[in-house]
Amino acid sequence: MAVTALRIGRFSVSVAKAETWVRQYTAERTRPVYAYPAYDGYRESERTGPLEDADLLAPVLLNVRPTLESYYWLQSRLPVLNEALDRIPRDASVHDTDLNLLEPLFAVLDDNTRWGVQMTTLAKVLHRKRPGFIPLWDNQVRACYLGTDAPLQRVPSRSRGQFAVAVATAMRDDLAAAAPAWEALATIASEPATTPLRVLDIVAWNLGKDGESVPRQADPADPANPAGPADAIVSEP
Template identity: 35%
Template sequence: MGDQMITVGGRSSSAQKLLCYAEAYLTEEGKWAYPAYDSYESSTASKVVGDADLLAVSLLNAGQKPIPTFYTFRRLLAPLNERLADPALDGTLEDAGDETLDAIADLFGVLDEYAPTPQVGKTKLSKVLHRKLPALLPLFDKQVWRTYSEGDAAPLPKDRNRSHRDYVRSWLPLLQEDLTKNRAFLEEVTKLALPDVQITRLRALDIIAWHLGGK
C-alpha cells in the first residue's frame, strides 16, 4: 500500500507502519494477546455469556482485581444475556442499521442501569462481549478512547456527563465509517492472522486503533 495514510478516529499513520505493527501483533505468539484471547474457548452459545467467558478479559490485559471483576460480572449476567437475545444483534457492524446500533448501545447501558459496577466498565465489558459476536460487537479500552476522543482531531470529544450508553451510541457510527473507508487495508490485516485463528475486520480495526492511541 506504499505511503498511503490510514486514519482511524482522529489519528493517522502510514499503512506500511501499521501493517508492520499488525504483523508483529498477529505472529509473535507469546508476546501479545493474540491468539490467546481470540482462540480462548467460549463457555456457551454465541449469544449467551457464561462464567468461563468472564475470564477472557485477563487475556487482553484487563484482569486487574479479578475477584471483584468476576462477581460484578456475575451480577450483570442476567440483564446482559437478556439483551444479547435481541434479534437485532445480527450481522456485521459495517452493515448495522439504527435498530442494531441501539441494541449494541443497550448492552453497554447495563453499566449505567446497574451502577455501581466495581472493576467493570466499558473496557472489560467489551472484551467479554466481542468474543460472542466478533464481527458486530467492538472492543474498547483507554487507547481506543484516545484515538476517538482525545486531541484536536478527535471526532467524539470527551464529555464527563455522557453515559456509557450514549458514548457507545455516538461512537458506533464512527467505527462504521472507519470500517468502510479502510476496508481494503483491514482486509490486509486480517490476512496476517493464523489460518486456524481468523479475525474479523472489526478486530483488525481494534488492533490498529489501539496502536494509534498509544502514540
C-alpha cells in the same frame, strides 16, 4: 487507486505500517508474547453462545484483571447481558447491523453499584461474542477517538450505552473509508480468524500508546467517576 493510508480517529497511519503491527501481533511468534491467539481463540467452540461465567475471565488474556467483586457483579448481570446479546445476529457487522443494539449491552454500566467494572472490562468480555460488531475499548483506543481534535467529545449527559454506540459509529466510519485495506489486514490472522473491527483495535492500540503520556481523566462515559483499576492502561489490543 489503492489506499495507502488509514484513518483511526484523530490519527492516520500507512497501510504498510499497519500491516507490520498486525503481523507482529497475530503472525510473528516473537517476544513479547501477545494475546492473539489466546484471547481470540478462548472457548472458541462456545464463542457465539450465551455468556457464561468462564467468559467473564476473558479480559485477563488482554492483561485486564477484574477484581473478585467485579467478577461477581458481572456474573449477576449475565441474564440482562444475554438478553441484549440475543438480539444481535451472530454474524453481525458494524456495516450492516443497527448499532443501537449496542446500547442495552453497555447500559448495565449506568448502574452505580458496578464495583469497578467500566467499559474496558465489559467490552473485552463482550467483543468475542460478536467480533465484527462489538468494539473493544481501552486507554490507547481512547487516545485515538476521544478528545478535542477527535471524532468523539465528552458529553456529560450521555449514557454509557449511548457512548458505546458513538464509539462504534466512529469506528464504522473509519473502516468504511478504506474497507478493502481493512479486509486485507484481517486476513493476516487466519486461525482463529479476525475481523476488520478487531484489526482496527490492534492498529489503534499501537497508535494510541503515545496517549499514555496524557494525564488520565474520568471515564469518558462517566465524567463524575475516575477510571478504575479494571481500565488499566497496560491492557493489550
